[in-house]
Amino acid sequence: MVEVILQNLGKAMKNLVRGFQPSIALLFLLMFLPTAYAADAGDIQKLKETRQCAGCNLEKANLRGFYLRQANLKGANLQGANLNAADLRGAFLRGANLKDADLRNANLEDANLENAKLAGVKWHNTVVSDRTVIERKWREVFNLVNGKVTNPDLSKADLSGANLNGLDLRNFNLQGANLENATLEATLLNNVNFQQANLTSASLFLSDLRNSNFSNANLEKGKLQATDFRNANLSQTNLKQANLSNAFLESANLSNSILTEAKLSRSYLNNANLSQTKLNNANLLTSDLRGANLTGVDLANANLRGADLSNSILSNAILRSSNLEGANLRSMQLSGTNLSGLNLSNVDLSGNNLSKTNLRRTNLSGANLKTANLSQADLFEANLSGADLSGANLSNADLTRANLRGANLQGTTLSGIKLNFANFCGATMPNGSKGKC
Template identity: 55%
Template sequence: MKTMLLALIGFAMLCTSAMAAKPEHIKQLKETRQCAGCNLENADLRGFYLRGAQLQGANLRGANLRDGDLRGAFLNQANLTNADLRGANLEDADLDKAHLEGAQLKQVRFSDRTVLAEKWRLVHQLINRPREVTDLQKVDLAGANLNGADLRNANLTGANLERATLEDALITDAILDSAQLNRTSFFISDLKNASFVAANLQRSNLRATDLRNAIFQKTNLSQADLSHAYLSGIRLTESNLNAANLMRSTLTHSRIEQSQLRGSNLFMADLRDAKLIGVELTGANLRGADLSRADLAHSNFQSIQMQGLKLRGVNLRGVNLSGLNLQGIDFSGADLSHAVLNRANLSEANLKGANLTHANLTEANLTKADLSDGNLSYANLTRTNFSQANLDKVRLNGIQLEFTNFCQATMPDGRKAGC
């Protein structure tokens, strides 16, 4: 075991060393400015005088070139992925076929003679001259670092922003319909009123974003991170949120229709007054979520985690909750008419004032549940267990009774049932 541990530590050190710049290459660059093909990954080259430097094909991935003098430098085919170029002077430099994915281009100086792909000139323009260009339909910005960009009211229909970073950006009222946004990071960005119709946001990072009143239609948000996001008032229809992370997100007054949320994480999410019509929630985590006064009509809740779920005044008309563990859940004032609750565990549940007309409660467990002031008219109570339940003032017109257990239950007239 010890030998294996030492081997793993050695391998990790070797990998770290392989990713670091070679000291002799840094020295060579500083002394001669001749370092074509050198390994300068993650090197600290801040403020270096590199005018006319030969850096063709060099590995400058993650390097810090901030405020450096790179006028006339030869950087063709160099790897500048995730490099910090802020404040650098690249006038007359040759960046032909250079890799600039993730590179920071804030306050970088280019000249008309700087050899640079149009894609990166556009990124530079968007970062340094905000709102100068708003028509960005079908542009290729894949991998671009647009952190802090002002893209308000921009039309990005059909744009390719795959793996781009737009963190802490202003993107309100923007149109991102049919855009490629898979693995794109929008962390803490303002996206209020943005449109994402038919956009691909698979595995995107929307953590802590402001998406209030945004529009999602036929949008792919599978495996997206929407944790802590503000989603109040969104309209989301026919969309895919399977395995999406919505932990602690705010979805109050949102409208979600005919969408897939299989296996999604809604832990502690705020869904008060939301409408989830025809939503597929199989396998979702709803622990601690607040769905008070939400409309969940005809949604599918099979195999979900519901511990601590708040469902006060919720509309669950016609919903299938069969076999679920609903112990201790607050359903007070909820509409459960026509709901399928056979074999459900509703022990100690709060169903005070709930509407359970025409509900199927076959073999359901309502031990110690509070159903006072509720309506069970025309419900199927075959083999239902109401032992020690509170049925005070409950309406029981037209109910189906067969082998129903009322042992020590408080009946509608206030009397205690025998066993």
């Protein structure tokens, strides 16, 4: 159908679009295309008049308050449809697709929902009777949503695809539960046991998960933006490709977890335990890592631009090809860490102990290295142009072929350094003189 429309429009508009920019002409054509996946107007009218609409396309249709008692909707597509307050008593919905449909306040007494797709359905205040034919799993979800569950032990429960938004599930036991593709947005989940639970692709946006236990849980590709994980146990958790941007992870335990390719931009990880965690290819843009334990962490190819790592422990970490441009690295513990070849331009390393550190070919242009201890550091071919090294200790450091053009070396200790082919052009030397070009 779309192809025919395009062909006819193309013939009729040849002259009209002649001389237009291609992008404008394309936009004009797209304005006439039918909306994809929209409800069929004829099917809606048919449903109103006959209540016989097996196999109809009613996707995203507004059927709020409709009288659909004993309607035949076998195999109908009702995905995302608004059925709020609809009268569906005795309706035949066998095999219907009700994914993400709004069934709040609807009456489903005596309705048949055998084999219906019910993932993401809104169940608040829905009427479901003992005579309603519905899979046991979805009856349990309905009971949970409507406060009919008295036992908080839901270990190993199948809640995959369930819409549990806004519920109060504090102190529940969901150990080993299947919550794949479930939505728990703005849900109270503090002190919940999620050990070994499957939360793959689950959405916990804006949920309260303080003090919850996620050890050995699977949160791969989880939607966890702005979620509160403060003091939560996420040790040995799979968070690969999870979206944790703007998440609160203060003092959380993430040791030995997998955060490969995770999105952590603007996240709060101050005082978190990230020891031995895999953060390779992760995005930590402007994240707060103050005081975090990053011992042995894998940050290869990670984006740490503008991140605050002050007072954190980064000993024995892997930083290969990571981007630390503009990061705050003050008062860090960097013993045993290889910083060679990294982009550390404009970073703040003032006062740090970098003695014997490998900084070969590292970009430290514009960096703040005031009073830093760089004794015996390997700075072979390092870029220190415009860096502030005032008061720093560079005794016995290797500055062979290093670029110190325009650097500030006032009060710097340079005894025993290797200066072969180093560039001091325009640099302010320890005695205040300018280096020769």
